Amino acid sequence: MLQQCFLIIVLLSSLNFGVCAQSARNVNVRFVKNEVAVLPGKVVNLAFVTQNQSSDSIEVTHEFSIPDRWVVITRPGKLSLQPNEKKLSIVSIRAPFDCPVGSYPIQINKMKADVGINLSSQIVQVKILEIENITFQLIEQQNHILAGENISATYLIRNLGNTDKKLYINASNCDLVGSPDVKLDPGESTQIQITKPTSEELFESKTESFTVRAQVGERILESVYASTMVLPSRKAKKDLFFRFPVKASVSYLSTNRGGNYESAKQFQIDGNGTLDPEGKHRLGFMARWPNNTNLSFLGLYDQYYLSYSNKNIDLFLGEKSYTVTPLTEASRFGRGVEAKFLLKNGFGAGFFYVKPRFYEDIENEFSVFAGFDFNSKNNISFYYLGKKYQESNDPVQLFSFVTELNPFKRTKVDLELSRGMVDDETSNAIRSSINSQFSIFQISGIYFNVGKNYPGYYSNSKFFSTNINARISQKMSVSFNAREDFGNAQLDTFFVTAPYSKSIQGSLNYRISQGGNVKIYWREFESKDRLIKDKFHYKTDSWNLEYGHRYKRIDYTLRGEIGETTNLLAETNKNIQNSFRASANLTYRFNSRNSVRLFGNWSNINQFVSGDQRRLMAGLAATSRISKNLRLNCYIQNAYDINDYYRNRNLMQLNLDYKFLKKHTFSLRSFYTIFKNEVDNPEFTLSATYSYSLGIPIKQIVKAGKIRGRITNQLGEPVSDVFIRISSETAVTDRNGEYEFKLLSPGRQLLTIDRARLDIGEIPNIPMPLEVEIIENEETEINIQIQKGARLSGQIKLGESALSVLNDQSAQPDNILIELKSNLETYRITTNKEGEFTFPLVRPGEVLFRIYTNTIPAGYSAAQSTYTFHLNPGEQREVDIVLESKKKKIIFKSQNTTLSANEGFAPMKVTTVLKPQKKTSQLYYSVQIGAFSRSLAENSKFLRGQSSYFEKQIDNLHKYFIGKFDTVEEAQKERKRLSSFYTNPFIVVFKDEKIIPYNEFKSDK
Structure with missing residues (x-):
């Protein structure tokens, strides 16, 4: 009996297994798409069709194999499939916020509901798209230092994207500490430091600027400019006079000309500057002696001249290269006199007389001219030049008409027509040039045609040069150039023209x-x-x-x-x-x-x-x-x-320049050179020059002011032996806490206190440096109180997520940018790996603590980004802040979407479709001040006066922005301030590092 029962049970089980196996072969599951793409942190909806191809009804459930840290948001329930029935289902899965770029398999298994037998399975590949999001911020900078100290600054760079990035840090006008190559994994951050030395020999306050750029390959992601005020550390003698700059020098020259050693000394005194503080009158002079042209050291002949100029007059007496026009006289060195006059109505006239020095065939030259300026771009002039040759009684006479015109906005035309007469023979010459830009073309050309007997700088010569350039696209251009040199040219002194070329x-x-x-x-x-x-x-x-x-x-x-x-x-x-x-x-x-x-x-x-x-x-x-x-x-x-x-061909050259004691300079020059007009026999030449710069007092321009005051503690008791500096002056408080500065230049100066003389935890009641207005012949009183500072420290922690699987276990609360701000000062620092932070000493009173939300790790948010604290003198306050995990709601909405299947499957109507999950955005406001086709230099006038800015390359333009603000009110306040410096600055919105004009952003909202 037992054996019969056992056989019946085995038979029934085998029969059931056979039915299940047959069902497994007749159940088919198929994803609608074999590959889908999604951004990290977003939900992907995978649609799949299940068909029961058997003749029996069947109930199935779903199991999904997904990568680590991926989360199934919604899944279909138990499916009941009638024979030959098919059903469409959707599974919603979210990728992690920091999921790296790549392809990830999602596998679905169909299981028989009652016995758990795997009926069918299929894999779909989910491709994670790349997000590039690199932030680069200046987080710590010295506002001022003393001369001789090193400027330092710290920058925070973070990779908020989902792929590793190899970055290059380009430091301009400063030195990078460490390697310029940085590799950041997704979510990783690091700090960059720069340093810049300053000279101790600084006697006036000076602003030193520097720029640091973050690049990916050759592409600049962001450029941050900053500057630091360098205060003098030495006391300079007060100069109350406006001085005319003069330099005196002595040189020792030597050469091995022809194998023989020769040497000589040469002296020079020269000056060039204005005679008045307003710069209306300018004077220049030079005396250089003796003549040393025999040393083959070019430019070291003796030379003397005196010049004066103002807005309407330009006078010159002495030796130089005199010029009329390119056709008549391009350059004639000699001793002479020249005068030019310019009236307010645009009319000008002048003359010169010169006796050539190095061209003995010409005895003298005389020229007069007159012209009229219609505006800054259009003028006409008339010239007369007479040359008296040694072997001719009749002078050569040359007449020229010259005009410069701008007929169109981007077109400039120069034209010279000339006629020359010598020995009853006349000849003509013409010179013209054009430079024009229109559409994609840029055309430039120069043309000379000089008659056979024309007695000017050129004779019997033709010259032309033309260039046509067409910019086909932003990256491609084509050009054509043709050129032929002068067939003949006048030679002057020991210089020689270049070889003929075509x-x-x-x-x-x-x-x-x-x-x-x-x-x-x-x-x-x-x-x-x-x-x-x-x-x-x-x-x-x-x-x-x-x-x-x-x-x-x-x-x-x-x-x-x-x-x-x-x-x-x-x-x-x-x-x-x-x-x-x-x-x-x-x-x-x-x-x-x-x-x-x-x-x-x-x-x-x-x-x-x-x-x-x-x-x-x-x-x-x-x-x-x-x-x-x-x-x-x-x-x-x-x-x-x-x-x-026609050039100096240096085979070896060494230059050394050393400046010391502010006014003294030593220069060493050595050459192993083949000079012009030579093809062989190089010469070794050595020169050593000492120069001294001095200033001749012209006018007393500075009337001194005075500052005095007293330094006390919180109890009103005097504090002695404290060093105070203003400009290049230093004072120390006496036993009564009093100090005094005399003979200070009127104007705005910076006053600082040497905190090394204060006790630990003490701080002045006003921020340093303090800008002081010094008024001439008046005394200004500044009293300072030393008080106990307060300190704020604490820790930022990451809270636990409601769904632990959603929590990014690798996230760290490090490098979160935080700020402490009062009415007088602002400090910005970052947290360490444990999220701990400690601010420097601050002055007691009400302060605003702020967390920069765009530096919070992905997946977390702050319940509030700002806190207000009242700090008492000497208080050490600690605060702990917990960042909450972001929670997301999933909403189902009826959209009556119809999906059709292949191979004769009947359409199936789906009444519930998962609404795409809203992406957490990073948003801040800034003020755009300009956009340019190429990056600006660090010392650009456009950026002068701005202590910090950042640059982004967008749409082939380098755009410049100031400030990163959480609220539009802060941005509006900054825009109002910048309106006094720039034309039409405007507010923009950065959303996920994409720029949106504020007006469009408001309309979208």
């Missing part, structure tokens, strides 16, 4: 990236020696490729040329050669003070009569600011180009 070139430029540019061009170039015995005359037809790139601290350019060169001085059948040239230029900047440049050139261009045609030229150049007052530059190369004889 070229045609067409090029294509493409900007690969912000710091990278590639250029390909075809060029036909001809060059001919102008010296008495020709060394070269060649023609090259070539293709060229050039690539330049600036990345982090490296700036390099690579060039390649390949073509055919014809040596026109060689035999006809042996003068053509396939030629090539390769060159490289690499610059590396160690920091803001030191850099090195390497360069090289290798070619086989067949262009010279003598010498090896294959040439390797390489060299090195370095620049170093060893200290604030010591600078060093050096340059060295192994060879030179013969056809560069």
